[in-house]
Amino acid sequence: MKDILQNTQKIVDKSKIVAIVPAAGNGSRMHCDIPKQYLKIESKTIIEYTLQKLLTHPQIDHIIVAINAQDAIFNTLPIAKNRRITVVTGGLTRADSVLAGLQQVDDNDWALVHDAARPCVQQTDITALITAVLSTQQGGILATKVSDTIKRAYPHDACIECSEDRTYLWAAATPQLFNAGQLKRCLLSAAQNGITVTDEASAIEYGGGHPLLVECRRDNIKITKPEDLALATFYLKTVS
Numbered sequence: 001m002k003d004i005l006q007n008t009q010k011i012v013d014k015s016k017i018v019a020i021v022p023a024a025g026n027g028s029r030m031h032c033d034i035p036k037q038y039l040k041i042e043s044k045t046i047i048e049y050t051l052q053k054l055l056t057h058p059q060i061d062h063i064i065v066a067i068n069a070q071d072a073i074f075n076t077l078p079i080a081k082n083r084r085i086t087v088v089t090g091g092l093t094r095a096d097s098v099l100a101g102l103q104q105v106d107d108n109d110w111a112l113v114h115d116a117a118r119p120c121v122q123q124t125d126i127t128a129l130i131t132a133v134l135s136t137q138q139g140g141i142l143a144t145k146v147s148d149t150i151k152r153a154y155p156h157d158a159c160i161e162c163s164e165d166r167t168y169l170w171a172a173a174t175p176q177l178f179n180a181g182q183l184k185r186c187l188l189s190a191a192q193n194g195i196t197v198t199d200e201a202s203a204i205e206y207g208g209g210h211p212l213l214v215e216c217r218r219d220n221i222k223i224t225k226p227e228d229l230a231l232a233t234f235y236l237k238t239v240s
Contacts, residue, residue: 015106015108015109015110016061016062016106016109016110017059017060017061017109017110017112017130017177018060018061018062018063018064018104018105018109018110018111018112018180019054019060019062019063019064019112019113019114019175020063020064020066020098020101020102020105020111020112020113020114021047021050021051021054021063021064021065021066021101021113021114021115021116022066022090022094022097022098022101022113022115022116023035023037023047023065023066023067023068023071023074023090023097023116024066024067024068024071024089024090024091024092024096024097025068025094026068032226034073035068035071035073036117036223036224037050037116037117038073038074039223039229041119041229041232041233041236042233042237045077046116046117046119046223046232047065047074047077047079047116047117047119048077048078048079049119049120049236050114050115050116050117050118050119050121051063051065051079051082051085052079053119053121053123053126054112054114054126055079055082055084055085056123057123057126057127059126059127059130060112060126061084062084062085062086063084063085063086064085064086064087064088064101064104064105065085065086065087065088065101065116066087066088066089066090066091066097066098066100066101067087067088067089067090068089068090069089069090074087075087086104088100088101088103088104094198094199095187095190095191095197095203098111098113098183098187098200099184099187099188099191101113102180102183102184102187105180106180107179107180107181107184108179108180108181109179109180110133110134110177110178110179110180111177111178111179111180111183111200112126112129112130112175112176112177113174113175113176113177113178113183113200114174114175114176115174115222117222117223117224118173118174118220118221118222118223119223119232119236120219120220120221120232120235120236120239121142121173121174121175121216121220122216122217122219122220122239125142125214125216125217125220126142126175128142128214128216129141129142129175129177129214129216130177132212132214133177133212136212138211138212139176139177139178139179139182139183139201139204139209139211139212140176140177140211140212140213140214141172141173141174141175141176141177141199141200141201141211141212141213141214142173142174142175142176142214142215142216142220143170143171143172143173143213143214143215143216144170144171144173144215144216144217144218144220145169145170145171145215146166146169146170146171147166148166149163149166150163150164150166150169151163151164152164170213172199172201173216173220173222174199174222176199176200176201176211178200178204178211182204182207182209183200183203183204185207186203186204186206186207186209187200187203189206189207190203190206190207219235219239221235
């Protein structure tokens with residue numbers, strides 16, 4: 001698989017940074033009638049907060065949003081009319097949606113993939129990721145060091161098998177930033193070989209790469225369960 005990485009073209013200075021926001025999921029763990037990205041915090045939907053963060057970052061040139069084929073909400077949002085946003089039809093999985101977005105991105109550009117349900121990401125963290133990646137010409141992700149004690153359970157029983165050493169453990173977050181052509185090849189290779197990837201970094205890892213880890217703030221939470229909504233609301237209202 002290392003040949004996937006060896007074939008990656010060197011990124012030139014004129015390359016653009018294009019954000020891809022996979023937003024085709026149904027958010028079943030939120031136990032609501034609409035996809036979680038369309039839940040509102042005060043007057044705006046979650047995805048509007050997220051897209052606004054990306055639109056106002058000076059280094060992001062364009063945004064591609066991958067939505068469900070049956071989505072009847074996104075195009076009704078005021079932000080959908082922004083000329084820097086392109087909408088594509090996503091797929092059944094996150095990887096499918098990211099691949100759909102990558103079809104609109106030049107292979108020599110950088111693809112910055114960000115969760116639709118991470119509206120609290122800070123501009124300073126996005127900048128830190130971009131700076132680290134561009135200065136080394138190596139893809140990377142935002143992440144946080146694991147601080148909780150981590151337990152491994154037995155495969156078929158909710159009992160502790162052992163405690164894990166957390167010294168070198170990180171919790172992956174987004175954005176994740178990679179050369180678009182490299183990411184596309186790694187995602188396609190994983191799909192063709194029946195490999196499940198849960199984020200972009202795991203696709204790059206499958207291709208033999210070792211993405212950078214850039215530490216971000218812990219308030220860059222992903223809204224996944226109902227209780228996360230209250231926490232995100234607090235962060236958006238009180239954290240600058």
